[in-house]
Amino acid sequence: MNENSIESSTKQGSIDQQVSDFDILQELGSIGAGNAATALSEILQQPIKIELPKIYTLPPHLIQDYYNYHDNPVTAVYSQLRGEFDCDILLIFDRDEEKKIAALMNMIPPEEVMPETAASTIEELGNMLIGAFWSAISNFIGVELVPSPPQRATDSFDAIIDYFLIKQALFTSISLVFETRFLGAQGAGNCILIIFLSRELYKMLIEKAKEWLQESKV
């Protein structure tokens, strides 16, 4: 795969089969983001909107060059699936965006956000968003999933991605990338949600989701 393959994977509308696969990913994203936004709005007693302006499928080893963040410090929240399927969900927050989101969630100005507040807010937010995506995947494939509790780490962007590349060297995987934007009364903040999954699970997700969507339309 080279850079052209990124380009082609982001322009999935050109091939019929890929259009429908891409529609599934959009649906998965809108269910996950929608459920998380509802939960967040209830907890915070203020309307929170979660948008997914860009969705990609990328080979995991191309993520670092695609984003070009390399040594920039980021905070990551991650949860993995236990059992028969290989799947990890990772949320990555740039330091500035982390502050903006923590400010938005705590309804305070970004300059008043203390590192401990930012860390605990991001962890809670990660729990909610990752949990909502696990539920969406679980509904699509019709299997109850048992994910690990989300864990947080701070490191450079490349080091975080390296961790997953090493893990996934054991199986051929694909990554679904959802660029995510949180919007509230206090402002907005961005993060990247990445789902690493085996090609078998990806295939199953697409097939089952098509059935699920057809059934829900009937």
Add this chain to the structure above:
Amino acid sequence: MRTLAVPALVESLQKMGCEKTDLVAKIAGGANMFYDQKIHTVNVGSRNVEAVKKSLAYHDIPLVASDVGGIHGRRVSFNVFTGIMVVKSFNGEKIL
């Protein structure tokens, strides 16, 4: 299944004409980025470090420098002419 790299590495070096008694080792890595004591996850990083140390000891290869453990990933560059190893991580750079 054999899962240790050290014996394979030693064997390759010997095939290339290296004397085992001339070998020394520098190691880096073994971080546990997402380690969470609250939920008692297995510390794979420290297990890897112990396994490598045991294997080096088994082969009588002296460990002359190391930068291991912690919670941050590392990037290593090794100068094959000088034997100097540069370890970069979130906390900065170390020369071993």
